[in-house]
Amino acid sequence: MHSNTKQGFAPIAAIIIALLVIGGGAYGIKKAMDKKASKENRPAESGMPVPGTDTKEKEVFMGPTTLQTKLSEQNASGQGGQAMLVQTGTSTVRIIVNLVGKPPLEPQPAHIHLGSCPNPGAVKYPLTNIDKGASITDIPNLTLSQLISELPLAINVHKSVADLKTYVACGDIVAEEKKEAGTSSAMPVPGTDTPEMIASKEWKVTYTSQGFSPKTITVKKGDMAVFENKTGKSASVASDEHPTHTIYPEFDQYKTEQRGKTEFRFVFEKVGTWKYHDHLNSTMTGTVIVE
Numbered sequence: 219m220h221s222n223t224k225q226g227f228a229p230i231a232a233i234i235i236a237l238l239v240i241g242g243g244a245y246g247i248k249k250a251m252d253k254k255a256s257k258e259n260r261p262a263e264s265g266m267p268v269p270g271t272d273t274k275e276k277e278v279f280m281g282p283t284t285l286q287t288k289l290s291e292q293n294a295s296g297q298g299g300q301a302m303l304v305q306t307g308t309s310t311v312r313i314i315v316n317l318v319g320k321p322p323l324e325p326q327p328a329h330i331h332l333g334s335c336p337n338p339g340a341v342k343y344p345l346t347n348i349d350k351g352a353s354i355t356d357i358p359n360l361t362l363s364q365l366i367s368e369l370p371l372a373i374n375v376h377k378s379v380a381d382l383k384t385y386v387a388c389g390d391i392v393a394e395e396k397k398e399a400g401t402s403s404a405m406p407v408p409g410t411d412t413p414e415m416i417a418s419k420e421w422k423v424t425y426t427s428q429g430f431s432p433k434t435i436t437v438k439k440g441d442m443a444v445f446e447n448k449t450g451k452s453a454s455v456a457s458d459e460h461p462t463h464t465i466y467p468e469f470d471q472y473k474t475e476q477r478g479k480t481e482f483r484f485v486f487e488k489v490g491t492w493k494y495h496d497h498l499n500s501t502m503t504g505t506v507i508v509e
């Protein structure tokens with residue numbers, strides 16, 4: 219009896235310890251997964267788009283906070299629109315700028331400036347150049363509340379790299395959370411009042427030594443694909459055919475300011491089936507179907 223009790227104790231203690239370890243491990247894994255989830259964007263995770271299901275950025279993250287900034291036309295540019303500022307994790311703010319009204323073919327620099335429109339001050343946070351009316355920027359180590367504490371700030375869009383002095387659109391960031399219902403919130407935009415067309419999506423393609431994944435993505439016209447090079451080697455995403463890239467000549471990382479970067483962002487404005495490759499390793503291929 220006595221020895222039985224002793225023998226029985228050891229396995230029970232072992233089970234308790236095991237449970238504690240498993241529990242602790244699971245907590246750690248969950249934390250890691252939460253972190254990971256916050257870094258990845260939804261389209262890449264969910265794979266193919268489901269027509270009709272409008273997956274908004276704000277549904278992706280726990281406790282999202284979104285600010286909406288109206289960008290007003292400056293200097294009779296014919297361009298205006300909006301910026302969405304979304305907290306996409308514990309310490310990243312994503313800024314999605316969409317302009318409507320005859321976007322020029324050349325990239326347009328944009329920044330968050332100190333101060334207010336129409337004459338904001340120094341650049342506080344540079345944004346991704348606006349390409350054909352759209353740009354997405356992730357600012358790490360920043361929260362929306364921190365950003366709000368730094369107000370007044372303004373989002374300002376410049377005419378071109380060559381003509382930074384001419385402002386084409388500007389909007390003061392306001393610390394008012396975007397209301398769920400009023401997606402359009404009656405934002406007047408030059409030349410249009412269809413705010414629906416503003417919501418463009420971002421699709422992630424990861425490039426590893428195994429190739430591009432997903433190998434084929436189906437996007438909507440105006441959506442942005444983000445090609446992330448995780449091969450550890452130089453790569454350059456380019457439209458077929460190698461080496462001339464004439465099928466979709468604009469779709470060529472090397473020709474953009476993102477040349478040599480590990481991330482290539484491109485907005486697909488042409489409907490069609492676009493095969494591409496890594497120009498530095500042309501056996502690695504993928505396809506973007508633009509509907």
Ligand SMILES: [Cu+2]
Pocket residue numbers: 456459460461462463495496497498500
């Ligand atoms: Cu090539």
